[in-house]
Amino acid sequence: MSDVIRKYERRAEAVNSLLCVGLDPEIERIPERFRSDALPFFAFCRWIIEQTHSVALAYKPNVAFFEARGSLGLEELARTAEYLRSEHPEIVTICDAKRADIGNTNRGYVASIFDAMGFDAVTLHPYLGREALAPFLERKDKASIILCRTSNTGAGEFQDLVSDGKPLWETVAERVSKEWNGNDNCMLVVGATYPAEMRRIREVAPALPFLVPGVGAQGGDVAAVVAAGLDAKGKGLLISSSRGILFAGDPAVAARQLRDEINAAREKIYAAR
Numbered sequence: 001m002s003d004v005i006r007k008y009e010r011r012a013e014a015v016n017s018l019l020c021v022g023l024d025p026e027i028e029r030i031p032e033r034f035r036s037d038a039l040p041f042f043a044f045c046r047w048i049i050e051q052t053h054s055v056a057l058a059y060k061p062n063v064a065f066f067e068a069r070g071s072l073g074l075e076e077l078a079r080t081a082e083y084l085r086s087e088h089p090e091i092v093t094i095c096d097a098k099r100a101d102i103g104n105t106n107r108g109y110v111a112s113i114f115d116a117m118g119f120d121a122v123t124l125h126p127y128l129g130r131e132a133l134a135p136f137l138e139r140k141d142k143a144s145i146i147l148c149r150t151s152n153t154g155a156g157e158f159q160d161l162v163s164d165g166k167p168l169w170e171t172v173a174e175r176v177s178k179e180w181n182g183n184d185n186c187m188l189v190v191g192a193t194y195p196a197e198m199r200r201i202r203e204v205a206p207a208l209p210f211l212v213p214g215v216g217a218q219g220g221d222v223a224a225v226v227a228a229g230l231d232a233k234g235k236g237l238l239i240s241s242s243r244g245i246l247f248a249g250d251p252a253v254a255a256r257q258l259r260d261e262i263n264a265a266r267e268k269i270y271a272a273r
């Protein structure tokens, strides 16, 4: 088992949680009191982490929200990653950057995301193939989270294209599970909005953890996700919500409620097994 997968297992057990909190700050939506801070997104994310860490298996900042603010945003992202590393080293950190390029360019992303900012994991497009992604995949101390079935309404445009008698998302799941995961450090992105596909992906990739965005603001159904995606050990999921927690009246309550909703669905599955 690789370092990050072991960290995932330990943290999921320790706080009995499969919840990933997405850190997607928006200046117009964060509480007024943070806006006058020199680093408003960092101040806001630190507060969210303080409010939610007791039920968090993982945090997932999406770089788009930080990059939108130029060099200040990049500093806020780096400070958020550093804060998580120093205050909560047991929590999995995911840089949602959806990177991928030719091999030597990927080395730049690896240096920035894994080494300079110290994230445990990164989201990646599979389109350039395994050879190009080697700089990510060869990092045994980190995890590569490959987009398989995304949560958006138009996900099928390419992902549903059939080749060798199966949709592309199924081929991605099969390849990552059987060929890319030699270091046991891969996961898949599977949107909460496609539980039927998730069920099939779980059959094809029985041992891979799934990062599952799309509950909360995008309307994915937690019970359907848990029923479709839980692995044989009763884990295998990081169910992620950003806006549904960050901009709730009380983020601590929203995070706990979602953790509990996920666990209630897990209990139901255990009872039926």
Ligand code: OMP
Binding pocket: 022, 024, 062, 096, 123, 149, 150, 151, 152, 189, 190, 191, 213, 214, 215, 216, 217, 218, 240, 241, 242, 243, 244
């Ligand atoms: P909320 O809809 O606010 O919970 O945010 C969803 C987050 O997950 C955003 O940061 C998205 O970029 C990300 N996401 C998806 O929504 N759909 C996907 O298929 C993949 C991701 C992701 O990789 O996390």
